[in-house]
Amino acid sequence: MIRKPLLLALLAALLAAGVATAQEKDKGPKLYRWVDKQGKIHYDQALPPEAVNEARREFNAKTGTATGSVDRALTPEEREQQALAEKAAVEAAAAANEQKRREEIMMASYETEAELRRAYGERVTLLEMTIESTDISIKSLRENLATMLAQASDTELDNRRVLDERAKTIRELHAEQKKQETLQVGRRTDLAALNAEFARMLTRYRELRSSNVAPATTPTPAPAPASAQ
DSSP states (O other): OOOOHHHHHHHHHHHHHHHHHHHHHSSSOOOEEEOOOSSSSSEEOOOOGGTTTTOOOETTTOOOEEEEEEEOOOOHHHHHHHHHHHHHHHHHHHHHHHHHHHHHHHHHHOEEESHHHHHHHHHHHHHHHHHHHHHHHHHHHHHHHHHHHHHHHHHHHTTTTOOOHHHHHHHHHHHHHHHHHHHHHHHHHHHHHHHHHHHHHHHHHHHHTTOOOOOOOOOOOOOOOOOOO
C-alpha cells in the first residue's frame, strides 16, 4: 500500500510532467492565421513581410491549439490619435479632481448661500470699480491726445515744424491709450467670466446643499459689467 505522502509526491510529479509536456508542445512550430487587405484569410507557418504588422492568431502547428494573438500595428496617424485621446483623458481626470477640490473648499468656506453671494459680489464690485476708473483714464487720454493733435495740425498748417518733444509726447499718449484699451478688454472679459463662474458655483452649491437645505428661489444675477464710456 502506497502511503499518503508518497502518493501526493507522485501526483505532483505527474502534474509537473504534464505541464512540462504542454509547454514543450507550445514551443513547437507555429501556425499563423491572418486576413490580408483584401479580406482573404491565410494560414501559414511563416509570415510574409506584408503580414508582419497585421492582426493575427497563432496556433501550435502540431496540435492546432491556440497559443496567442497579436493585434494589428497602429499607423502613425492612429498612434497620434491614441496619444491625443490618452492626453485628453488625463486632462479630463485632472480637471474633474480640481473641480471636486474646489467644490469641497466652497462647501467648507460658505455655510450659507448669502455668504457665497457676498464673496462673489465683493470680487465683482472691485473689478467693476477698476473698469470704471480705467474708462475715465482712457477718456482723459483721448481728450488730451485730441487736443495735442489739433495743436500739432495747426502748427503744420502755419508752415511751422512740430517740436520733437511735442511729437514724442503725442506718441507716448497714443501708446498709453492703446495699452489701457487693451487692458480694459481683458478686464471686461474677466468680469464676464467671473459672472459666469458665480452662476455655475451657485447652481452647484444648491445641488450639494439640496439634501439639507430647501432649494432657494431663482438666483439674481451678479452685477452686470459697467457700461463703456
